[in-house]
Amino acid sequence: MARRQVVFQYDPQRYAQAAKALEEAESVVRKYKSQRFDVSQAENFIFTAKSSLERNDYDDVIACSQKAIEAAKKGIDVTFREQILKELSDVEHEINESKSKGINMSAAEGLVQQSYTYLNNRDYENAKKSAQLAFEKIKSTTEEFYAISESVKYVQTLIEKSKSQGIKVAGVENLLKQAKFQIEWGNYPQASVFLNDATNALRDLDPEARKVVEAIDRATKLLEDAKKEGLKVHKAEYMIKTAKQSVKIGDFEKARQNAENAEHIINKSRKMAKQARELLETFEAVIQHAKNQGKDTKKAEYLLKKAQISIQQGSYGTAIDYATEAEVLISDAQTHIGEYKSISEKLAEYDAKIKDSASSCDVTEAQKLFSEAKSMIRAGKFGDASELLKKVDKSLEDGKKTYEDKKKAEEALAKGEKI
Structure with missing residues (x-):
């Protein structure tokens, strides 16, 4: 026996209510779909709701509309979860790679665990932030590790040099041992303290090493300050690294020269950077003034933009050249403005003279x-x-x-x- 189909009666008031529920659901689904979330299940409910509306099954329309919204939100959960799990997988891979090189990654691992906790609580924003922080921590920790490792090699070379000259360095060796212990635990700041103490001790014990150590220390301190100021001094950084390498092979004179060259480069870069920035500030104002006068400043603005990019790249000399060229253009424009003003005043004067005559x-x-x-x-x-x-x-x-x-x-x- 065939199943009888239920026939629903049209009710204007209930139709409007159901149509509104469907419209709201469609709006939510469209919004999430535009954000590239998986709303396929929600769209199925929307399709069913539309069919129900056509046959006046208002209860089903409202129910399916609500299910569509719930499914869309669930799709967000699934999408966010998958994205964050992918990020965490990449982070964990990087952590394992770093650990295989002997780098302590406990801080990054802690952030990963924090991310999983947020993820389980459906706090996707903080889960994502923690995953990103973990990745940044891996990068910074790796940089610290390699920097501190270079310092260890540097101190070891100084120790060997001093020992070859018959200087007793047992105390310094103990400081180096303490530094290595801290490195194993990932406590790089404390390791750096021990290494600095070891370097200072060697400087006091070995007169030959004193000049080299002091030169490298000065250059290193200048480099740190320059970086804090936002200066790009890659060449100086390379010179300091070369100086430390020269120490390793026992060429103290070469090491001292490289350190002093690095110091010179940093000081020169700092001076040029200051000059370039002052030029930019000045001519930005001049360009604005010229623009207010109705002048075409596009070429000058283009040159200043190139100067700004050059500063960002650390090419301070190039930045100064661009800014100076912009200055010439603006100066010409200002002269042009002055001439125009002068001749315009004469024009007004002669216009009045002709009228009077x-x-x-x-x-x-x-x-x-x-x-x-x-x-x-x-x-x-x-x-x-x-x-x-x-x-x-x-x-x-x-x-x-x-x-x-x-x-x-x-x-x-x-x-x-x-x-």
């Missing part, structure tokens, strides 16, 4: 010259315009004489005199 002078030629001068100004030919305005004076003098002669002739004619 019109009642007692033939100004026909003067007006013609004045009109030509205005055309020259529009063409940017200020010199030509100036020469034409000078001719206006002569024209007005001639025009006055012509006017007076004409007036005398008219008066004589009126009196019946012969002209």
Whole structure:
């Protein structure tokens, strides 16, 4: 026996209520879909709700609309979870790689565990942040490890050099041992303290090492300060690294020279960076002033942009060149503005002079010259315009004489005199 199909009656009020629920659900699903979340299940519920609305099954429309919203939100959970799990998988891979090289990754591992905790609590924002922090921690810890490892090699070389000269360095060796112990535990700041103490002790014990150590220390301190200031001093960094390598092979003189060169490079870069930044600040204001005057500053702005990029790259000399070139352009523009202002003032002066003379002078030629001068100004030919305005004076003098002669002739004619 065939199953009877339920027939639902149309109810305007309930139809409007169901249609509104469906519309809200569709809006939510569209929003999440545009954000690339998985809403396939939610779309199935939307399809069912639409079919139910066509046959006036309002209860089913409302129920399916609600299920669509819930499914869409669940899709967000799934998407976020998958994304974060992928990030955590990448982070854990990096951690294992670093640990295989002997790098202590306990801090990064702690952040990973924190991320999993947030993830289980569906706090996706903090889960993602913790995963990103873990990745950043891996990077910073790795950099610290390699830097501290270089320092260990540096101190070891100094120790061997001192021992070869018969200098007793048992105390320094103990400091080095303490530093290595701290490195194993990932306590790089404390390891650095022990290594600095060892370096200072060697400097006091070995006169030959003193100059080298002091030069490298000075350069290293300058480098740290320069980096804090945002300076790009890769060459100096390389020179310091080379200095330490020279120590390893026992070439103390070369090490000292490289350290001093690094110091010179940093000081020069700092000076040039300051000059470049001051130039940029100055000419940014000058360009703005020129723009306010209605001048075309696109080329100067382009040069300043290149100067800014050069500063970011640490090419301070290049930045200064670009800024200086921009200065020349703006200076030319400012001169141009000055000339324009001067000739415009003259134009206004002669315009008034012609108008004042019109009642007692033939100004026909003067007006013609004045009109030509205005055309020259529009063409940017200020010199030509100036020469034409000078001719206006002569024209007005001639025009006055012509006017007076004409007036005398008219008066004589009126009196019946012969002209």
